[in-house]
Amino acid sequence: MTDVVFSDVELRDGRKILYQGLNFTLSGGLNAVYGPSRTGKSSILLLASGHLAPTAGRVLIDGKRPDRRRAGLGPIHDLTPLFDTLSVQETILFQARLHKVRQPKARVAELIAQYDLHDVRSYRVKDLAHLEQFRTGLATALVHRPDLILIDEPERGLTNEEWEVAHGDLLRLTRDGHTVLMTTVLAQVADRCATVIELPGGEVRSA
Incomplete structure (x- = not known):
């Protein structure tokens, strides 16, 4: 179980302050950053993964500065899309090699089986149904076995029935000891999350 601490965090985008004095602590479970578009939700994932540094304040993951190798960051819409012309298998394998996973092909096969992607493993990502795209993105986040999983708007494009499947996938990760932080625009x-950070105000509430 991974602890995530944001302490008096400020983040600026040029002259615009996305948030300041942002404080919250997560310890396991399924957690959400909730709010409308363009309020900096995805930036919180990037701060937690170490891809962004705060303008002020501190972000700590298990008491240490964020490390890209210790977090699993799924695709972020309009910023880090999946390589949609690669196949499912090629996409996950690329991430495995990027993270220097031992026996990468075996790890890819394990994730393809775990997320029921065998029948579409040779499909290009852009040709997948939304649930299969979600599961491919989840597999790329998990490929190097991180304890912290960061997912951007996993419900996007899913039907209610498909979201129940995706939600079940995320809950299973928490039962296996992962800390999951996701963004969403849907109340x-x-x-359904343990802790919710609401933007733009930064209010924090627990279930």
């Missing part, structure tokens, strides 16, 4: 999705 009904946020309400």
